[in-house]
Amino acid sequence: MFTRRQALLGAAAASVLAPTLTKMAVAAPTHATEAEIAGLPREKVTLVAPPHVHAHEQVAKGGPKVVEFTMPIEEKPVVIDDEGTVLQGMTFDGSIPGPMMVVHEGDYVELTLINPDTNTMPHNIDFHAATGALGGGALTLINPGEEVTLRFKATRTGTFVYHCAPEGPMIPWHVVSGMHGTIMILPRDGLKNDKGEALRYDRIYYVGENDFYVPRDADGNFKTYESHGDSYADTLEVMKGLVPTHVVFNGAKGALTGENALKAKVGEAVLIVHSQANRDTRPHLIGGHGDYVWEQGKFANPPAKDLETWFIRGGSAGSALYTFLQPGIYAYVNHNLIEAVELGATAHFVVEGEWNDDLMKQIIAPRPIAVN
Numbered sequence: 001m002f003t004r005r006q007a008l009l010g011a012a013a014a015s016v017l018a019p020t021l022t023k024m025a026v027a028a029p030t031h032a033t034e035a036e037i038a039g040l041p042r043e044k045v046t047l048v049a050p051p052h053v054h055a056h057e058q059v060a061k062g063g064p065k066v067v068e069f070t071m072p073i074e075e076k077p078v079v080i081d082d083e084g085t086v087l088q089g090m091t092f093d094g095s096i097p098g099p100m101m102v103v104h105e106g107d108y109v110e111l112t113l114i115n116p117d118t119n120t121m122p123h124n125i126d127f128h129a130a131t132g133a134l135g136g137g138a139l140t141l142i143n144p145g146e147e148v149t150l151r152f153k154a155t156r157t158g159t160f161v162y163h164c165a166p167e168g169p170m171i172p173w174h175v176v177s178g179m180h181g182t183i184m185i186l187p188r189d190g191l192k193n194d195k196g197e198a199l200r201y202d203r204i205y206y207v208g209e210n211d212f213y214v215p216r217d218a219d220g221n222f223k224t225y226e227s228h229g230d231s232y233a234d235t236l237e238v239m240k241g242l243v244p245t246h247v248v249f250n251g252a253k254g255a256l257t258g259e260n261a262l263k264a265k266v267g268e269a270v271l272i273v274h275s276q277a278n279r280d281t282r283p284h285l286i287g288g289h290g291d292y293v294w295e296q297g298k299f300a301n302p303p304a305k306d307l308e309t310w311f312i313r314g315g316s317a318g319s320a321l322y323t324f325l326q327p328g329i330y331a332y333v334n335h336n337l338i339e340a341v342e343l344g345a346t347a348h349f350v351v352e353g354e355w356n357d358d359l360m361k362q363i364i365a366p367r368p369i370a371v372n
């Protein structure tokens with residue numbers, strides 16, 4: 001039977017439209033019962049500090065499971081540059097950024113968040129990957145001396161930021177004091193390129209970028225405070241100016257250079273996950289590329305290819321897959337080069353392997369300009 005709309009469009013057009021319309025219909029959500037969730041296998045994951053990521057399967061083995069994580073929150077002073085500048089830091093699991101979690105689509109994330117009584121403030125966690133209740137923030141607000149356990153279903157694939165979000169100015173203050181991290185939700189059958197073909201990585205690194213706002217004294221030197229409370233009013237004033245004093249990878253200037261440089265070998269595919277919870281950034285690998293880049297970080301969208309620089313929106317995490325083709329030291333920077341060089345947003349990759357003259361060769365070394 002034809003609807004009036006189909007009659008108007010004509011039968012032929014309607015038959016073309018029909019499959020599209022059917023596909024667009026939203027499937028009724030399925031709700032697993034508590035008994036069904038209780039019957040799922042459970043896995044306890046020990047988190048590791050960035051830039052490293054806990055061991056995980058890229059292609060899921062078996063069906064969905066409940067993945068358990070535990071994260072203590074630690075308020076502590078941290079040194080954020082070579083000059084010994086101290087930030088009154090706030091951390092998930094003791095690191096800035098917080099550790100990266102990895103699960104698969106359809107898994108349940110079960111996080112126990114702990115606020116030890118050595119802390120002074122309430123904290124919580126807002127997962128951009130989760131649905132409802134402020135991303136879990138409304139269900140996880142805990143005072144010092146409390147812990148809470150939240151479960152959410154990983155329904156969307158990609159890399160997603162998580163961050164502390166207590167209330168009011170506490171939200172940006174906790175975030176720019178270090179409280180963000182990333183969760184990666186992989187498709188059950190792993191990553192794919194734009195043609196739907198499987199992609200795998202040999203190594204994965206997590207680079208979390210932070211903008212810090214450290215107050216200065218009358219002489220222009222960075223101030224040191226006894227406690228978070230002492231630093232709050234001055235820090236808020238600097239924050240409101242929106243000009244960061246530091247823009248760093250993994251909590252401090254130089255956290256990923258020199259002896260802390262990231263390692264890789266020629267021929268290895270490296271997945272670099274990059275997050276920023278507060279401010280836009282633009283990662284660039286000097287002398288390399290992004291072979292496949294999920295700029296917005298969501299694996300349901302095909303990756304962009306062959307990028308020179310990619311854009312990470314404040315409040316998101318993206319990822320880039322690159323197979324190194326030449327040995328050497330590569331700088332991986334925020335390509336606002338002032339932020340990279342002056343404010344700290346630089347990491348290094350040290351890549352071992354054979355140089356490929358076909359890709360690049362110095363034909364004649366620097367020499368005085370020839371005079372005719």
Ligand SMILES: [Cu+2]
Pocket residue numbers: 090122123124164165166174179
């Ligand atoms: Cu907090």
